[in-house]
Amino acid sequence: xxxxxxxxxxxxxxxxxxxxxxxxxxxxxxxxxxxxxxxxxxxxxxxxxxxxxxxxxxxxxxxxxxxxxxxxxxxxxxxxxxxxxxxxxxxxxxxxxxxxxxxxxxxxxxxxxxxxxxxxxxxxxxxxxxxxxxxxxxxxxxxxxxxxxxxxxxxxxxxxxxxxxxxxxxxxxxxxxxxxxxxxxxxxxxxxxxxxxxxxxxxxxxxxxxxxxxxxxxxxxxxxxxxxxxxxxxxxxxxxxxxxxxxxxxxxxxxxx
Amino acid sequence: xxxxxxxxxxxxxxxxxxxxxxxxxxxxxxxxxxxxxxxxxxxxxxxxxxxxxxxxxxxxxxxxxxxxxxxxxxxxxxxxxxxxxxxxxxxxxxxxxxxxxxxxxxxxxxxxxxxxxxxxxxxxxxxxxxxxxxxxxxxxxxxxxxxxxxxxxxxxxxxxxxxxxxxxxxxxxxxxxxxxxxxxxxxxxxxxxxxxxxxxxxxxxxxxxxxxxxxxxxxxxxxxxxxxxxxxxxxxxxxxxxxxxxxxxxxxxxxxxxxxxxxxxxxxxxxxxxxxxxxxxxxxxxxx
Amino acid sequence: xxxxxxxxxxxxxxxxxxxxxxxxxxxxxxxxxxxxxxxxxxxxxxxxxxxxxxxxxxxxxxxxxxxxxxxxxxxxxxxxxxxxxxxxxxxxxxxxxxxxxxxxxxxxxxxxxxxxxxxxxxxxxxxxxxxxxxxxxxxxxxxxxxxxxxxxxxxxxxxxxx
Ligand SMILES: Nc1ncnc2c1ncn2[C@@H]1O[C@H](COP(=O)(O)OP(=O)(O)O)[C@@H](O)[C@H]1O
Ligand SMILES: [Mg+2]
Numbered sequence: 170x171x172x173x174x175x176x177x178x179x180x181x182x183x184x185x186x187x188x189x190x191x192x193x194x195x196x197x198x199x200x201x202x203x204x205x206x207x208x209x210x211x212x213x214x215x216x217x218x219x220x221x222x223x224x225x226x227x228x229x230x231x232x233x234x235x236x237x238x239x240x241x242x243x244x245x246x247x248x249x250x251x252x253x254x255x256x257x258x259x260x261x262x263x264x265x266x267x268x269x270x271x272x273x274x275x276x277x278x279x280x281x282x283x284x285x286x287x288x289x290x291x292x293x294x295x296x297x298x299x300x301x302x303x304x305x306x307x308x309x310x311x312x313x314x315x316x317x318x319x320x321x322x323x324x325x326x327x328x329x330x331x332x333x334x335x336x337x338x339x340x341x342x343x344x345x346x347x348x349x350x351x352x353x354x355x356x357x358x359x360x361x362x363x364x365x366x367x368x369x370x371x372x373x374x375x376x377x378x379x380x381x382x383x384x385x386x387x388x389x390x391x392x393x394x395x396x397x398x399x400x401x402x403x404x405x406x407x408x409x410x411x412x413x414x415x416x417x418x419x420x421x422x423x424x425x426x
Numbered sequence: 427x428x429x430x431x432x433x434x435x436x437x438x439x440x441x442x443x444x445x446x447x448x449x450x451x452x453x454x455x456x457x458x459x460x461x462x463x464x465x466x467x468x469x470x471x472x473x474x475x476x477x478x479x480x481x482x483x484x485x486x487x488x489x490x491x492x493x494x495x496x497x498x499x500x501x502x503x504x505x506x507x508x509x510x511x512x513x514x515x516x517x518x519x520x521x522x523x524x525x526x527x528x529x530x531x532x533x534x535x536x537x538x539x540x541x542x543x544x545x546x547x548x549x550x551x552x553x554x555x556x557x558x559x560x561x562x563x564x565x566x567x568x569x570x571x572x573x574x575x576x577x578x579x580x581x582x583x584x585x586x587x588x589x590x591x592x593x594x595x596x597x598x599x600x601x602x603x604x605x606x607x608x609x610x611x612x613x614x615x616x617x618x619x620x621x622x623x624x625x626x627x628x629x630x631x632x633x634x635x636x637x638x639x640x641x642x643x644x645x646x647x648x649x650x651x652x653x654x655x656x657x658x659x660x661x662x663x664x665x666x667x668x669x670x671x672x673x674x675x676x677x678x679x680x681x682x683x684x685x686x687x688x689x690x691x692x693x694x695x696x697x698x699x700x701x702x703x704x705x706x707x708x709x710x711x712x713x714x
Numbered sequence: 715x716x717x718x719x720x721x722x723x724x725x726x727x728x729x730x731x732x733x734x735x736x737x738x739x740x741x742x743x744x745x746x747x748x749x750x751x752x753x754x755x756x757x758x759x760x761x762x763x764x765x766x767x768x769x770x771x772x773x774x775x776x777x778x779x780x781x782x783x784x785x786x787x788x789x790x791x792x793x794x795x796x797x798x799x800x801x802x803x804x805x806x807x808x809x810x811x812x813x814x815x816x817x818x819x820x821x822x823x824x825x826x827x828x829x830x831x832x833x834x835x836x837x838x839x840x841x842x843x844x845x846x847x848x849x850x851x852x853x854x855x856x857x858x859x860x861x862x863x864x865x866x867x868x869x870x871x872x873x874x875x876x
Contacts, residue, residue: 293536294536298532302600304552305524
C-alpha cells in the first residue's frame with residue numbers, strides 16, 4: 170500500500186470511528202431508563218471514575234495554579250499590573266485550563282480504565298454471558314459508566330479550579346507578596362459567575378465529560394476480542410479524547426466569546 | 427424461582443400453529459448463515475430431542491459456536507427457521523428473547539465469569555437481576571447450586587483465584603441457577619486435566635439424569651462423548667454429514683466419520699487451505 | 715455488602731466535595747461577593763464618556779469600595795451615558811454636592827467610579843443624581859494632545875455638566 174493510500178485509509182478509519190461512536194450515543198441514551206435499575210452500579214462507577222481521580226486532579230490543579238501565578242506575576246510586573254495576578258489566574262483557569270487539563274487527565278486516568286475494563290469483558294465473553302443471563306450489557310455495563318463520567322467531570326473541574334486558585338494564592342500572596350485584599354478584590358470584581366464559572370467550568374466540563382466517556386465506552390464496547398485489541402483500544406481512547414477535547418474547546422470558546 | 431419451570435410460556439409472539447409437534451426441543455430447518463459472503467451453514471437441518479444429551483462435533487471453524495448463538499438468539503441467521511420449545515427464535519421480541527434465555531443455560535468456551543464479583547455473587551447474579559428474593563433465600567439457592575458442583579467451600583474466592591476446571595464448574599452452577607430446560611455447553615472439556623474433565627463430565631450426566639435437563643454438548647473428546655451422549659451430530663461444510671448413536675456413528679463408514687473419528691490428517695477436510703496452483707505460486711510455470 | 719456501602723459513602727463524599735468546590739468558586743472568587751453585601755441604595759450619574767467602564771465596576775470613596783456600577787445606559791435624548799450606581803446602605807452620609815469621576819487604577823488597570831466628597835450638610839438619598847461628574851480621561855487623547863501642543867490642553871479638563 171502506498172503511503173498516500175495509507176493516509177487516506179487512516180482518515181477514513183477516523184471518520185468511521187466518529188460515525189460509529191455517534192451512532193452508539195443513541196444506544197447508550199436509550200438504555201438510560203433500563204439502567205436506572207442498576208443505580209448501585211452507577212454509584213460504584215462514580216466512585217471509580219470520579220473519586221479515584223481526585224488525587225491526581227487535586228495535585229495537578231494545585232501546580233497549575235502555582236505556575237500560572239508565578240509566570241503571570243513576572244509578566245504583569247512589566248506593566249505594573251501585578252494586582253491583577255489573581256484575576257488572570259482565575260480567568261484562565263475557569264475558562265480554559267481548568268476544564269481542558271481536567272478533561273485530559275480524566276481521559277488518561279478514567280477513560281483508559283473504562284476502555285480496558287469493558288474491552289476485557291468483551292474479550293472474555295462477559296458481555297455475551299450477560300446477554301445470555303438476560304441482562305442487557307449496555308444498560309448494566311456501558312450506560313452506568315457513561316452517566317458516571319458525565320456527572321464526575323464537572324465536579325472534578327470544580328475541584329481542579331478551586332485547587333488552582335488556592336495554588337495561585339499561595340504563590341501570589343504568600344510567596345511573592347501581593348496584598349491579600351488586592352488579590353481577592355481584583356479577582357472578585359472581574360470574574361463573572363455566569364460567564365466564567367458556569368459557562369467555563371460547568372458547561373465545558375459537562376461537554377468534555379460526555380465526549381470523553383462516550384469515546385471510552387465506545388472503544389471498550391467495540392474492542393476486538395484479543396489482547397492487542399484491548400491495547401489498541403486503550404491507546405485510541407487517549408488519542409481520540411485528546412483531539413476531541415481540544416477541538417471542542419475551540420468551538421465552545423468561539424461560541425461563548 | 428422454581429415457577430419458571432412450572433409456568434408455560436405465554437408469549438404472544440410465539441405462533442403455536444407453526445410450532446412443530448414431537449419431542450424435539452430445538453428444531454432447525456434450512457438454516458443458512460453467511461459471514462462476509464462465505465456460507466458457514468448451508469441449509470442445515472437438525473433436531474435436538476427433549477431430555478437427551480446431544481453431542482455436536484465437527485472440525486474447528488465449522489460454526490458450532492455460531493449454531494449455539496443462533497439457538498440463543500444472539501445472532502440472527504440469514505435464512506431458515508429455528509424453534510426452541512415451540513418458539514420461533516428469530517421472531518421473538520427482545521423481551522421474549524430474554525424470557526427464553528432465562529430458561530436456557532449457556533456454558534461459555536472460557537467460563538466468562540464476571541471478574542468484578544466473587545464466586546457467590548457470580549452465581550447469585552441472575553437471581554439478583556431477575557427476582558426480588560429475600561437475601562436468605564438467595565443464599566440457600568446459591569449454596570445449593572455450589573454444593574451440586576462441589577464448590578460450596580469456594581464461595582468467597584474471586585474468579586482470578588480459580589483453576590480452569592473450577593471456573594468451568596462455577597459457570598455451570600451459574601447456568602443452572604434458574605433450573606433451565608436446556609443447557610448449551612460450548613467445548614466444556616478444553617484445557618482440563620483428566621480429573622477436572624471427569625468431574626465436569628459427571629456433572630453433565632447428573633444434571634441430565636436428575637433434573638431431566640436437555641443438553642447440547644459441543645466437544646471434540648470422543649471418549650468423553652461416548653460416555654455421556656445419547657446422540658452425536660457431525661457437522662461439516664455447513665451441513666449435517668452424519669448422526670446417530672455414539673457407538674454406531676464411528677463405524678458408519680462415511681469418509682467424514684472415518685477422517686474425524688480416525689483422526690486422519692487429510693480427507694474430506696483437506697490438509698491444505700484452498701490455494702492456487704503450487705507450481706505457479708513458486709514461479710515455475712512462467713520461467714520454464 | 716459492607717463493600718457496597720463504602721462505595722456509596724465514598725461517592726457521596728466525592729459529590730459533596732465537588733459541589734463545595736463549585737460553591738466556593740461561585741461565591742468567593744466572583745462578583746457575587748460584592749452583590750451579596752446586604753441593602754443598598756442607588757444613585758444616578760451622567761457622563762459624556764465613560765471609557766471602558768463596565769457593569770459591576772467598583773465605586774470607591776477615598777480608595778475604599780462603597781458600591782458598584784449597577785447599569786450603564788445611553789440616554790438617547792442627551793446622547794450621554796446614564797450610569798446607575800448601587801451604594802451600600804452603610805455609606806449613607808455622602809454629601810449631596812459630591813462629584814463622581816471615571817478613574818483608572820494604574821496605567822492599564824480597570825476603570826472605576828471615584829467619589830470626591832463635597833461639603834454640603836445634606837446627604838444623597840435613594841434615586842438622587844450626582845450632578846458634578848467628570849468623564850473618563852482618554853489616554854489616546856491625552857497622548858495626542860501632548861504630542862501636538864507640548865502639554866495637555868485645558869479644554870478637556872474638568873468638563874462639568876450644567
Ligand atoms: N461474528 C462473526 N463475524 C464473522 N465471522 C465469524 C463470526 N463468528 C464466527 N465467524 C466465522 O465463522 C466460522 C465459524 O466460527 P465458530 O462458530 O466459532 O466455529 P467453531 O465454534 O465450530 O470452531 C469461523 O470461520 C469464524 O471465523
Ligand atoms: Mg467454538
